[in-house]
Amino acid sequence: MSYKCCRNSGAVAALTAVLLVFGACQRAEYQPDAQLQDGGDVEQSTDSAADAAADADADADMQDWSEHSFSASIAELIGSHCATCHSETGMASFSLTDRADVEAYGPSIVDSVVSRRMPPWLPDDGCRPMVHERRLDEETIGQFVAWRDAGYPMGDPRVTQVPAPAADPLAEAPSLTVNAVRSVEFPDTEIDVYDCVLADFRFEEDTWLRAAGVRSDIPGIMHHATLIIVSPEDMDQAEGTHCEDVSRHISSFVGGFAPGSGATHLPEDTAYFVQAGSGIAIDLHYSLANADGVERDRAVVDLWTRDTAPAFRAFGAPATNLDFTIPAFDAEYLVHGNGTVPASGELIGVIPHMHLRATETAAWLIHEDGSYECLYSIPRWDFEWQQIYHFRPDSVVPLSPGDRTSLRCVYDNSQANQPIVNGEQWPAGPVESGPSTYQEMCTVGLIVRYPHTQ
Numbered sequence: 001m002s003y004k005c006c007r008n009s010g011a012v013a014a015l016t017a018v019l020l021v022f023g024a025c026q027r028a029e030y031q032p033d034a035q036l037q038d039g040g041d042v043e044q045s046t047d048s049a050a051d052a053a054a055d056a057d058a059d060a061d062m063q064d065w066s067e068h069s070f071s072a073s074i075a076e077l078i079g080s081h082c083a084t085c086h087s088e089t090g091m092a093s094f095s096l097t098d099r100a101d102v103e104a105y106g107p108s109i110v111d112s113v114v115s116r117r118m119p120p121w122l123p124d125d126g127c128r129p130m131v132h133e134r135r136l137d138e139e140t141i142g143q144f145v146a147w148r149d150a151g152y153p154m155g156d157p158r159v160t161q162v163p164a165p166a167a168d169p170l171a172e173a174p175s176l177t178v179n180a181v182r183s184v185e186f187p188d189t190e191i192d193v194y195d196c197v198l199a200d201f202r203f204e205e206d207t208w209l210r211a212a213g214v215r216s217d218i219p220g221i222m223h224h225a226t227l228i229i230v231s232p233e234d235m236d237q238a239e240g241t242h243c244e245d246v247s248r249h250i251s252s253f254v255g256g257f258a259p260g261s262g263a264t265h266l267p268e269d270t271a272y273f274v275q276a277g278s279g280i281a282i283d284l285h286y287s288l289a290n291a292d293g294v295e296r297d298r299a300v301v302d303l304w305t306r307d308t309a310p311a312f313r314a315f316g317a318p319a320t321n322l323d324f325t326i327p328a329f330d331a332e333y334l335v336h337g338n339g340t341v342p343a344s345g346e347l348i349g350v351i352p353h354m355h356l357r358a359t360e361t362a363a364w365l366i367h368e369d370g371s372y373e374c375l376y377s378i379p380r381w382d383f384e385w386q387q388i389y390h391f392r393p394d395s396v397v398p399l400s401p402g403d404r405t406s407l408r409c410v411y412d413n414s415q416a417n418q419p420i421v422n423g424e425q426w427p428a429g430p431v432e433s434g435p436s437t438y439q440e441m442c443t444v445g446l447i448v449r450y451p452h453t454q
């Protein structure tokens with residue numbers, strides 16, 4: 001495909017190396033007890049149940065478990081690639097932490113991995129390396145396939161749990177959690193509800209923000225939300241709760257929510273600056289088509305701060321957003337256009353955004369001399385899995401005067417791809433660009449940083 005313009009074989013090699021290390025650790029776990037090995041004082045047990053258990057252990061040690069079994073490889077893979085979400089505290093509705101869970105879901109697990117639905121990760125690896133990539137390499141997928149082909153063997157019965165996933169840096173507790181000053185009320189007649197609410201909070205001192213996230217306790221109703229810093233002067237005039245007028249400054253964007261996306265942390269040495277006296281506007285869009293009986297929601301904002309000034313200060317740059325109309329029944333409608341970028345600094349992340357009929361998107365940075373760089377390529381768009389993508393430190397993009405973005409979005413407006421609302425599929429018709437979930441967007445927000453000099 002013509003838009004694949006940079007390679008990423010280093011990342012694949014690094015991931016393979018990590019997996020090899022995991023493999024080694026896994027085998028080490030089945031070594032005999034250290035105390036026995038050392039010839040230490042071992043109490044003789046007269047308990048026959050204990051003897052039987054010890055015999056079973058010895059038998060298990062003798063057994064040549066298939067290298068493609070749950071105990072030999074699959075447990076480790078599920079621990080490192082699935083269990084952050086598929087656990088009691090994770091975002092998925094079912095766990096894959098126990099042997100019994102994995103045994104029960106075997107075919108679905110392999111199918112979800114082979115089809116690349118799981119772990120959820122939209123960007124193509126032919127473009128730009130991102131932080132927290134969740135894509136599995138071919139070798140790992142091959143291990144799941146081998147497990148299936150061997151008949152889903154479970155292996156050593158002593159392995160009853162998948163190993164706990166490595167600590168997720170995004171799972172760190174927020175420094176501060178604040179509520180919206182009020183709930184957003186949902187009228188019976190509306191499918192899309194837009195509102196802007198201030199957080200019940202003002203920053204008492206100058207603050208460096210590493211990340212900001214917004215959430216609802218009711219699953220599935222938030223379409224997207226943007227967190228905007230409101231200046232002290234605007235806060236003084238904000239009169240209680242209303243923030244429409246002050247919240248349109250994407251330049252003071254500090255985070256948000258889109259389906260599938262939690263709070264996304266900036267790189268280690270980068271933060272948003274917030275002046276003392278500022279507040280936070282929560283620009284909210286709820287999509288209530290399938291939320292019968294839900295009457296209101298009060299958004300919650302999580303903030304992660306840092307104590308010292310970072311090397312770089314981050315800004316949200318104005319989003320590129322294109323206007324268009326998709327003809328009815330067109331199953332492959334292409335929208336292509338240019339956008340502006342700041343003339344200096346470094347591009348460190350992107351926020352691609354489209355709606356339900358979108359199927360594919362990609363963006364490039366075009367330099368004045370005509371050379372270009374791929375920013376992201378999402379070959380299979382999924383409305384449910386949108387994220388703020390941060391580039392890896394070695395793949396941030398320096399910006400120069402004359403640079404611009406080139407954005408490509410593809411839509412399927414055929415009858416088969418119309419949204420289903422309250423159990424009924426809509427008839428196909430022309431779809432205009434616009435903010436409703438049932439209109440379309442072709443847009444990308446940019447996250448830019450500059451060196452911070454005190």
Ligand code: HEC
Pocket residue numbers: 078081082083084085086091092093094105108109110111112113117118119120134
């Ligand atoms: C970022 C979080 C996340 C990760 C990582 C993740 N899942 Fe999921 N998974 C979900 C969510 C959310 C769903 C949606 C349904 C639900 O909530 O049960 C889901 C659904 C599934 C389903 C049922 C639907 C389907 O598409 O087949 C399977 C099977 C599954 N996941 C397996 C896995 C496996 C295996 C892994 C690791 C290789 C994995 N998941 C990694 C969040 C995740």
